[in-house]
Amino acid sequence: MGTVLSGLGLVKKYASATALAGVDVAVGERESLAIMGPSGSGKSTLLHTLAGIIRPDDGQVLLRGERIDHWGENRLSALRRRRFGFVFQSGQLLPELPAEENVALPLMLEGMLRKHAVARARRWFAPLGLEGLEQRRPGQLSGGQAQRVAIARALVAEPDVVFADEPTGALDQSTGEEVVRLLTSVTREQGASLVMVTHDADVAAHCDRILQVRDGRVHGHIQYTTAP
Numbered sequence: 644m645g646t647v648l649s650g651l652g653l654v655k656k657y658a659s660a661t662a663l664a665g666v667d668v669a670v671g672e673r674e675s676l677a678i679m680g681p682s683g684s685g686k687s688t689l690l691h692t693l694a695g696i697i698r699p700d701d702g703q704v705l706l707r708g709e710r711i712d713h714w715g716e717n718r719l720s721a722l723r724r725r726r727f728g729f730v731f732q733s734g735q736l737l738p739e740l741p742a743e744e745n746v747a748l749p750l751m752l753e754g755m756l757r758k759h760a761v762a763r764a765r766r767w768f769a770p771l772g773l774e775g776l777e778q779r780r781p782g783q784l785s786g787g788q789a790q791r792v793a794i795a796r797a798l799v800a801e802p803d804v805v806f807a808d809e810p811t812g813a814l815d816q817s818t819g820e821e822v823v824r825l826l827t828s829v830t831r832e833q834g835a836s837l838v839m840v841t842h843d844a845d846v847a848a849h850c851d852r853i854l855q856v857r858d859g860r861v862h863g864h865i866q867y868t869t870a871p
């Protein structure tokens with residue numbers, strides 16, 4: 644399995660805390676990696692550093708072997724739009740746009756005509772169990788449906804890597820399980836890798852591998868031979 648994304652010796656310090664104290668991590672082709680650890684252990688900082696949102700103080704981030712951590716802001720934001728997809732805990736959809744336009748947004752931002760972008764966006768509704776909800780606005784969707792729309796938006800531009808930060812954090816247990824099951828399976832089918840921060844061991848168990856982080860360091864790995 645080839646490596647898509649890697650972090651080597653990542654260090655990130657804030658005035659009051661060392662969020663990352665030298666982290667090595669590699670994410671394989673189509674692999675799903677869960678990042679777990681106590682509150683304040685550096686999970687979100689690690690995800691944001693791998694995604695080119697936070698610049699590390701030391702160490703390197705490589706996408707398909709190419710170093711990206713020292714790229715300029717414009718180049719990094721174009722990379723994030725084209726090659727990465729993002730799913731957050733909640734509140735990431737634009738309330739005034741119908742679901743299909745929310746999904747189409749990354750394509751429109753890249754200059755695709757609205758009707759073409761929406762046509763491509765609609766293809767994601769059936770695989771995510773969202774058929775018939777294309778015209779609904781986010782306020783007319785349940786929490787689980789809104790997260791599935793967010794997953795469709797993260798995948799629509801066919802990214803190399805999807806980053807998810809507590810994607811089930813605002814959902815009840817069974818809705819969260821359904822969302823993570825779809826997130827891991829659809830991401831894999833699309834050919835992308837997944838990096839997901841979660842507090843929830845049941846959610847993490849849907850990933851191929853779990854990275855345990857503690858005090859800004861990798862504390863351990865759990866490798867599943869087959870994800871559920």
Ligand SMILES: Nc1ncnc2c1ncn2[C@@H]1O[C@H](COP(=O)(O)OP(=O)(O)OP(=O)(O)O)[C@@H](O)[C@H]1O
Pocket residue numbers: 657658659660661662680681682683684685686687688689
């Ligand atoms: N912008 C910031 N400024 C100062 N300190 C920060 C900043 N971001 C994170 N930290 C500190 O870095 C450490 C790691 O934070 P991080 O958010 O990565 O942890 P986490 O494991 O994601 O926590 P949680 O599970 O509570 O979200 C913490 O001590 C935090 O207080």
